[in-house]
Amino acid sequence: MRPTFNSLCAKLQQKAYKITPQRQIILKAFFDHEQRHLSAEEIHGIVKQNHPEIGLATVYRTLEILANLDILHKIEFGDGRTRYEFAEAEVHHHHHLICINCGKVMEFNDDLLESLETWIAKKTNFLVVDHQLKFYGYCKDCQCRE
Amino acid sequence: MRPTFNSLCAKLQQKAYKITPQRQIILKAFFDHEQRHLSAEEIHGIVKQNHPEIGLATVYRTLEILANLDILHKIEFGDGRTRYEFAEAEVHHHHHLICINCGKVMEFNDDLLESLETWIAKKTNFLVVDHQLKFYGYCKDCQCRE
DNA sequence: TAAATATTGCGACCGACCTTCAATTCGCTC
DNA sequence: GAGCGAATTGAAGGTCGGTCGCAATATTTA
Numbered sequence: 001m002r003p004t005f006n007s008l009c010a011k012l013q014q015k016a017y018k019i020t021p022q023r024q025i026i027l028k029a030f031f032d033h034e035q036r037h038l039s040a041e042e043i044h045g046i047v048k049q050n051h052p053e054i055g056l057a058t059v060y061r062t063l064e065i066l067a068n069l070d071i072l073h074k075i076e077f078g079d080g081r082t083r084y085e086f087a088e089a090e091v092h093h094h095h096h097l098i099c100i101n102c103g104k105v106m107e108f109n110d111d112l113l114e115s116l117e118t119w120i121a122k123k124t125n126f127l128v129v130d131h132q133l134k135f136y137g138y139c140k141d142c143q144c145r146e
Numbered sequence: 147m148r149p150t151f152n153s154l155c156a157k158l159q160q161k162a163y164k165i166t167p168q169r170q171i172i173l174k175a176f177f178d179h180e181q182r183h184l185s186a187e188e189i190h191g192i193v194k195q196n197h198p199e200i201g202l203a204t205v206y207r208t209l210e211i212l213a214n215l216d217i218l219h220k221i222e223f224g225d226g227r228t229r230y231e232f233a234e235a236e237v238h239h240h241h242h243l244i245c246i247n248c249g250k251v252m253e254f255n256d257d258l259l260e261s262l263e264t265w266i267a268k269k270t271n272f273l274v275v276d277h278q279l280k281f282y283g284y285c286k287d288c289q290c291r292e
Numbered sequence: 293t294a295a296a297t298a299t300t301g302c303g304a305c306c307g308a309c310c311t312t313c314a315a316t317t318c319g320c321t322c
Numbered sequence: 323g324a325g326c327g328a329a330t331t332g333a334a335g336g337t338c339g340g341t342c343g344c345a346a347t348a349t350t351t352a
Binding site: 162169201203204207226 | 297298299300301303308309
Protein backbone atom coordinates (compact mmCIF):
# COMPACT_ATOMS: atom_id res chain seq x y z
CA MET A 1 0.00 0.00 0.00
CA ARG A 2 1.31 3.40 -0.92
CA PRO A 3 1.38 6.27 1.57
CA THR A 4 -1.21 8.99 1.22
CA PHE A 5 -0.50 12.68 1.11
CA ASN A 6 -1.80 13.01 4.67
CA SER A 7 0.28 10.17 6.03
CA LEU A 8 3.40 11.79 4.60
CA CYS A 9 2.50 15.12 6.22
CA ALA A 10 2.09 13.23 9.48
CA LYS A 11 5.53 11.72 9.00
CA LEU A 12 6.95 15.22 8.66
CA GLN A 13 5.17 16.41 11.77
CA GLN A 14 6.38 13.43 13.79
CA LYS A 15 9.93 14.52 13.16
CA ALA A 16 9.13 18.08 14.35
CA TYR A 17 9.10 19.51 10.87
CA LYS A 18 6.47 22.16 10.31
CA ILE A 19 3.77 21.65 7.71
CA THR A 20 4.23 24.77 5.62
CA PRO A 21 2.24 25.52 2.47
CA GLN A 22 5.45 25.32 0.45
CA ARG A 23 6.21 21.82 1.65
CA GLN A 24 2.68 20.69 0.90
CA ILE A 25 2.80 22.15 -2.59
CA ILE A 26 6.10 20.47 -3.37
CA LEU A 27 4.91 17.14 -2.02
CA LYS A 28 1.70 17.42 -4.02
CA ALA A 29 3.70 18.00 -7.17
CA PHE A 30 5.16 14.52 -6.76
CA PHE A 31 1.67 13.03 -6.53
CA ASP A 32 0.67 14.89 -9.68
CA HIS A 33 3.74 13.70 -11.60
CA GLU A 34 4.24 10.30 -10.09
CA GLN A 35 5.56 8.68 -13.24
CA ARG A 36 8.44 11.08 -13.76
CA HIS A 37 11.90 11.43 -12.28
CA LEU A 38 11.88 15.08 -11.39
CA SER A 39 14.86 17.32 -10.75
CA ALA A 40 14.84 20.24 -8.34
CA GLU A 41 14.58 22.77 -11.15
CA GLU A 42 11.74 20.85 -12.75
CA ILE A 43 9.83 20.79 -9.47
CA HIS A 44 10.49 24.50 -9.11
CA GLY A 45 9.12 25.10 -12.59
CA ILE A 46 5.98 23.12 -11.79
CA VAL A 47 5.16 24.72 -8.44
CA LYS A 48 5.94 28.21 -9.70
CA GLN A 49 3.08 28.00 -12.18
CA ASN A 50 0.53 28.31 -9.39
CA HIS A 51 2.79 29.68 -6.67
CA PRO A 52 5.35 32.02 -8.22
CA GLU A 53 6.61 33.15 -4.84
CA ILE A 54 8.22 29.81 -3.96
CA GLY A 55 12.00 30.10 -4.10
CA LEU A 56 14.40 27.62 -5.58
CA ALA A 57 16.30 27.31 -2.30
CA THR A 58 13.12 26.19 -0.57
CA VAL A 59 12.65 23.47 -3.17
CA TYR A 60 16.19 22.23 -2.59
CA ARG A 61 15.75 22.31 1.19
CA THR A 62 12.43 20.50 1.05
CA LEU A 63 13.72 17.79 -1.28
CA GLU A 64 16.65 17.23 1.08
CA ILE A 65 14.29 16.77 4.02
CA LEU A 66 11.96 14.46 2.12
CA ALA A 67 14.90 12.35 1.01
CA ASN A 68 16.27 12.12 4.56
CA LEU A 69 12.88 10.92 5.78
CA ASP A 70 12.89 8.24 3.07
CA ILE A 71 9.82 9.78 1.49
CA LEU A 72 11.76 10.52 -1.67
CA HIS A 73 14.72 8.71 -3.13
CA LYS A 74 17.59 10.42 -4.95
CA ILE A 75 18.67 9.12 -8.33
CA GLU A 76 21.43 10.23 -10.66
CA PHE A 77 21.33 9.59 -14.38
CA GLY A 78 24.67 11.17 -15.10
CA ASP A 79 23.29 14.37 -16.60
CA GLY A 80 24.60 16.44 -13.72
CA ARG A 81 21.38 16.95 -11.85
CA THR A 82 19.90 14.97 -8.99
CA ARG A 83 16.43 13.56 -9.57
CA TYR A 84 13.82 12.35 -7.14
CA GLU A 85 11.10 9.72 -7.06
CA PHE A 86 8.89 8.29 -4.33
CA ALA A 87 11.02 6.05 -2.16
CA GLU A 88 8.37 3.37 -1.82
CA ALA A 89 8.97 2.44 -5.43
CA GLU A 90 12.49 1.44 -4.49
CA VAL A 91 11.46 -1.56 -2.43
CA HIS A 92 10.30 -3.22 -5.64
CA HIS A 93 13.91 -3.09 -6.87
CA HIS A 94 13.05 -1.36 -10.08
CA HIS A 95 15.90 -0.15 -12.22
CA HIS A 96 16.43 2.18 -15.10
CA LEU A 97 16.88 1.87 -18.83
CA ILE A 98 18.38 5.12 -20.06
CA CYS A 99 18.34 5.88 -23.78
CA ILE A 100 21.67 7.32 -24.89
CA ASN A 101 20.03 8.99 -27.86
CA CYS A 102 16.86 10.69 -26.60
CA GLY A 103 17.44 10.54 -22.84
CA LYS A 104 14.15 8.78 -22.17
CA VAL A 105 14.16 6.78 -18.95
CA MET A 106 12.19 3.55 -18.63
CA GLU A 107 11.92 1.19 -15.72
CA PHE A 108 12.01 -2.52 -15.16
CA ASN A 109 11.71 -4.71 -12.11
CA ASP A 110 13.87 -7.53 -10.96
CA ASP A 111 14.68 -9.48 -7.86
CA LEU A 112 17.83 -10.94 -9.23
CA LEU A 113 20.08 -8.63 -7.29
CA GLU A 114 19.02 -9.70 -3.84
CA SER A 115 20.81 -13.01 -4.15
CA LEU A 116 23.80 -11.14 -5.51
CA GLU A 117 23.87 -8.95 -2.41
CA THR A 118 24.12 -11.86 -0.02
CA TRP A 119 26.78 -13.38 -2.23
CA ILE A 120 28.80 -10.15 -2.02
CA ALA A 121 28.45 -10.08 1.75
CA LYS A 122 29.94 -13.56 2.03
CA LYS A 123 32.71 -12.99 -0.48
CA THR A 124 33.90 -9.52 0.43
CA ASN A 125 32.64 -8.72 3.92
CA PHE A 126 30.89 -5.70 2.46
CA LEU A 127 27.47 -5.02 3.98
CA VAL A 128 25.19 -3.92 1.17
CA VAL A 129 22.35 -1.60 2.12
CA ASP A 130 21.37 -0.26 -1.28
CA HIS A 131 22.14 -0.74 -4.92
CA GLN A 132 21.72 1.07 -8.19
CA LEU A 133 21.60 -0.61 -11.53
CA LYS A 134 21.44 1.36 -14.75
CA PHE A 135 21.43 0.13 -18.31
CA TYR A 136 22.45 2.45 -21.12
CA GLY A 137 21.41 1.78 -24.68
CA TYR A 138 18.87 2.62 -27.35
CA CYS A 139 15.14 2.56 -26.85
CA LYS A 140 12.81 1.09 -29.43
CA ASP A 141 12.32 4.43 -31.17
CA CYS A 142 16.02 5.25 -31.39
CA GLN A 143 17.38 1.93 -32.66
CA CYS A 144 16.71 2.63 -36.37
CA ARG A 145 17.54 6.31 -36.55
CA GLU A 146 20.74 7.90 -35.18
CA MET B 147 46.07 -8.11 -23.29
CA ARG B 148 46.09 -4.54 -22.11
CA PRO B 149 47.04 -1.69 -24.43
CA THR B 150 50.46 -0.15 -24.02
CA PHE B 151 51.17 3.54 -23.68
CA ASN B 152 52.44 3.61 -27.26
CA SER B 153 49.44 1.82 -28.70
CA LEU B 154 47.16 4.36 -27.06
CA CYS B 155 49.19 7.23 -28.53
CA ALA B 156 48.82 5.56 -31.91
CA LYS B 157 45.10 5.38 -31.38
CA LEU B 158 45.06 9.13 -30.79
CA GLN B 159 47.09 9.79 -33.91
CA GLN B 160 44.82 7.61 -36.05
CA LYS B 161 41.95 9.91 -35.20
CA ALA B 162 43.98 12.97 -36.21
CA TYR B 163 44.64 14.06 -32.65
CA LYS B 164 48.06 15.49 -32.05
CA ILE B 165 50.41 13.86 -29.62
CA THR B 166 51.21 16.76 -27.32
CA PRO B 167 53.38 16.52 -24.21
CA GLN B 168 50.34 17.39 -22.06
CA ARG B 169 48.32 14.50 -23.42
CA GLN B 170 51.20 12.12 -22.90
CA ILE B 171 51.70 13.30 -19.34
CA ILE B 172 48.01 12.90 -18.50
CA LEU B 173 47.85 9.47 -20.08
CA LYS B 174 50.98 8.42 -18.20
CA ALA B 175 49.36 9.48 -14.94
CA PHE B 176 46.73 6.81 -15.50
CA PHE B 177 49.41 4.17 -15.95
CA ASP B 178 51.06 5.32 -12.74
CA HIS B 179 47.80 5.21 -10.76
CA GLU B 180 46.06 2.33 -12.44
CA GLN B 181 44.24 1.13 -9.38
CA ARG B 182 42.47 4.37 -8.58
CA HIS B 183 39.35 6.06 -9.92
CA LEU B 184 40.74 9.49 -10.59
CA SER B 185 38.81 12.71 -11.02
CA ALA B 186 39.89 15.59 -13.25
CA GLU B 187 41.09 17.65 -10.32
CA GLU B 188 43.03 14.72 -8.93
CA ILE B 189 44.74 14.19 -12.27
CA HIS B 190 45.51 17.88 -12.40
CA GLY B 191 47.03 17.71 -8.93
CA ILE B 192 49.20 14.76 -9.95
CA VAL B 193 50.51 16.16 -13.22
CA LYS B 194 51.12 19.62 -11.74
CA GLN B 195 53.73 18.19 -9.40
CA ASN B 196 56.16 17.72 -12.27
CA HIS B 197 54.54 20.03 -14.82
CA PRO B 198 53.04 23.02 -13.04
CA GLU B 199 52.24 24.76 -16.31
CA ILE B 200 49.49 22.31 -17.32
CA GLY B 201 46.09 23.96 -17.03
CA LEU B 202 42.97 22.44 -15.58
CA ALA B 203 41.02 23.04 -18.79
CA THR B 204 43.55 20.96 -20.71
CA VAL B 205 43.04 18.11 -18.29
CA TYR B 206 39.27 18.28 -18.78
CA ARG B 207 39.63 18.44 -22.56
CA THR B 208 42.06 15.55 -22.67
CA LEU B 209 39.90 13.35 -20.46
CA GLU B 210 36.93 14.07 -22.71
CA ILE B 211 38.90 12.97 -25.77
CA LEU B 212 40.25 9.83 -24.10
CA ALA B 213 36.74 8.89 -23.01
CA ASN B 214 35.34 9.43 -26.50
CA LEU B 215 38.03 7.15 -27.91
CA ASP B 216 37.07 4.48 -25.35
CA ILE B 217 40.51 4.68 -23.84
CA LEU B 218 39.04 5.86 -20.54
CA HIS B 219 35.64 5.19 -19.08
CA LYS B 220 33.65 7.73 -17.09
CA ILE B 221 32.18 6.71 -13.75
CA GLU B 222 30.06 8.62 -11.27
CA PHE B 223 29.96 7.69 -7.61
CA GLY B 224 27.43 10.32 -6.67
CA ASP B 225 29.92 12.68 -5.03
CA GLY B 226 29.43 15.26 -7.75
CA ARG B 227 32.61 14.69 -9.70
CA THR B 228 33.22 12.50 -12.71
CA ARG B 229 35.91 9.90 -12.33
CA TYR B 230 37.87 7.96 -14.92
CA GLU B 231 39.41 4.53 -15.24
CA PHE B 232 40.92 2.57 -18.11
CA ALA B 233 38.09 1.42 -20.32
CA GLU B 234 39.57 -1.99 -20.93
CA ALA B 235 38.75 -2.88 -17.35
CA GLU B 236 35.10 -2.46 -18.22
CA VAL B 237 34.90 -5.47 -20.49
CA HIS B 238 35.45 -7.63 -17.42
CA HIS B 239 32.14 -6.30 -16.07
CA HIS B 240 33.56 -5.21 -12.82
CA HIS B 241 31.35 -3.16 -10.56
CA HIS B 242 31.73 -1.02 -7.51
CA LEU B 243 31.14 -1.37 -3.81
CA ILE B 244 30.94 2.12 -2.36
CA CYS B 245 31.23 2.59 1.40
CA ILE B 246 28.66 5.08 2.63
CA ASN B 247 30.77 5.83 5.68
CA CYS B 248 34.36 6.31 4.49
CA GLY B 249 33.81 6.60 0.73
CA LYS B 250 36.22 3.81 -0.08
CA VAL B 251 35.51 2.16 -3.42
CA MET B 252 36.13 -1.53 -3.99
CA GLU B 253 35.53 -3.63 -7.04
CA PHE B 254 34.09 -7.00 -7.83
CA ASN B 255 33.58 -8.94 -11.01
CA ASP B 256 30.54 -10.71 -12.31
CA ASP B 257 29.13 -12.02 -15.50
CA LEU B 258 25.62 -12.30 -14.19
CA LEU B 259 24.41 -9.21 -15.97
CA GLU B 260 25.04 -10.35 -19.48
CA SER B 261 22.15 -12.77 -19.39
CA LEU B 262 20.04 -10.03 -17.86
CA GLU B 263 20.84 -7.76 -20.80
CA THR B 264 19.58 -10.23 -23.38
CA TRP B 265 16.50 -10.80 -21.26
CA ILE B 266 15.81 -7.04 -21.22
CA ALA B 267 16.24 -6.84 -24.98
CA LYS B 268 13.56 -9.49 -25.47
CA LYS B 269 11.17 -8.13 -22.92
CA THR B 270 11.36 -4.41 -23.57
CA ASN B 271 12.89 -3.91 -27.02
CA PHE B 272 15.60 -1.86 -25.39
CA LEU B 273 19.05 -2.39 -26.89
CA VAL B 274 21.53 -2.39 -24.04
CA VAL B 275 25.04 -1.25 -24.86
CA ASP B 276 26.38 -0.56 -21.39
CA HIS B 277 25.45 -0.96 -17.79
CA GLN B 278 26.45 0.37 -14.42
CA LEU B 279 25.91 -1.45 -11.18
CA LYS B 280 26.75 0.11 -7.87
CA PHE B 281 26.27 -1.25 -4.38
CA TYR B 282 26.17 1.10 -1.43
CA GLY B 283 26.84 -0.15 2.06
CA TYR B 284 29.50 -0.47 4.74
CA CYS B 285 32.95 -1.87 4.18
CA LYS B 286 34.54 -4.25 6.67
CA ASP B 287 36.19 -1.45 8.60
CA CYS B 288 33.06 0.66 8.92
CA GLN B 289 30.57 -1.99 10.00
CA CYS B 290 31.40 -1.80 13.72
CA ARG B 291 31.92 1.90 14.14
CA GLU B 292 29.39 4.53 13.06
C1' DT C 293 61.62 25.67 -42.64
C1' DA C 294 57.13 27.55 -43.18
C1' DA C 295 52.20 27.42 -43.55
C1' DA C 296 47.90 25.40 -41.91
C1' DT C 297 45.60 23.82 -38.20
C1' DA C 298 45.08 21.93 -33.66
C1' DT C 299 46.03 22.74 -28.92
C1' DT C 300 47.21 25.30 -24.88
C1' DG C 301 46.65 28.30 -20.63
C1' DC C 302 44.17 31.84 -18.86
C1' DG C 303 40.26 33.97 -17.13
C1' DA C 304 35.61 34.56 -17.51
C1' DC C 305 31.62 32.10 -17.47
C1' DC C 306 27.88 28.47 -16.57
C1' DG C 307 24.61 25.69 -14.02
C1' DA C 308 23.48 23.00 -10.00
C1' DC C 309 23.34 23.49 -5.49
C1' DC C 310 24.19 25.59 -0.76
C1' DT C 311 24.63 29.26 2.75
C1' DT C 312 23.60 33.48 5.05
C1' DC C 313 20.41 36.59 6.90
C1' DA C 314 16.54 39.47 7.85
C1' DA C 315 11.72 38.91 7.64
C1' DT C 316 7.88 35.83 8.06
C1' DT C 317 5.22 31.88 9.59
C1' DC C 318 4.11 27.79 12.25
C1' DG C 319 2.61 25.47 16.29
C1' DC C 320 2.31 25.87 20.94
C1' DT C 321 0.49 27.93 25.35
C1' DC C 322 -2.34 30.81 27.82
C1' DG D 323 -7.49 34.18 19.43
C1' DA D 324 -3.10 36.80 20.85
C1' DG D 325 1.71 36.17 21.87
C1' DC D 326 5.99 33.79 21.92
C1' DG D 327 10.08 31.13 20.37
C1' DA D 328 11.81 28.41 17.08
C1' DA D 329 11.68 26.90 12.45
C1' DT D 330 11.22 28.35 7.77
C1' DT D 331 11.19 31.34 3.96
C1' DG D 332 12.88 34.21 -0.26
C1' DA D 333 16.58 36.75 -2.00
C1' DA D 334 21.14 37.36 -2.87
C1' DG D 335 25.49 35.90 -3.01
C1' DG D 336 28.85 32.05 -2.81
C1' DT D 337 30.86 27.46 -3.96
C1' DC D 338 32.30 23.99 -6.95
C1' DG D 339 32.82 21.03 -10.99
C1' DG D 340 33.07 21.85 -15.47
C1' DT D 341 33.08 24.62 -20.06
C1' DC D 342 34.10 28.39 -23.38
C1' DG D 343 36.41 32.15 -25.96
C1' DC D 344 40.53 33.80 -27.29
C1' DA D 345 45.23 35.11 -28.15
C1' DA D 346 49.53 32.76 -28.00
C1' DT D 347 51.93 28.51 -29.02
C1' DA D 348 53.02 23.93 -30.65
C1' DT D 349 52.42 19.95 -33.90
C1' DT D 350 52.11 18.10 -38.35
C1' DT D 351 52.53 18.02 -43.29
C1' DA D 352 54.56 19.65 -47.38
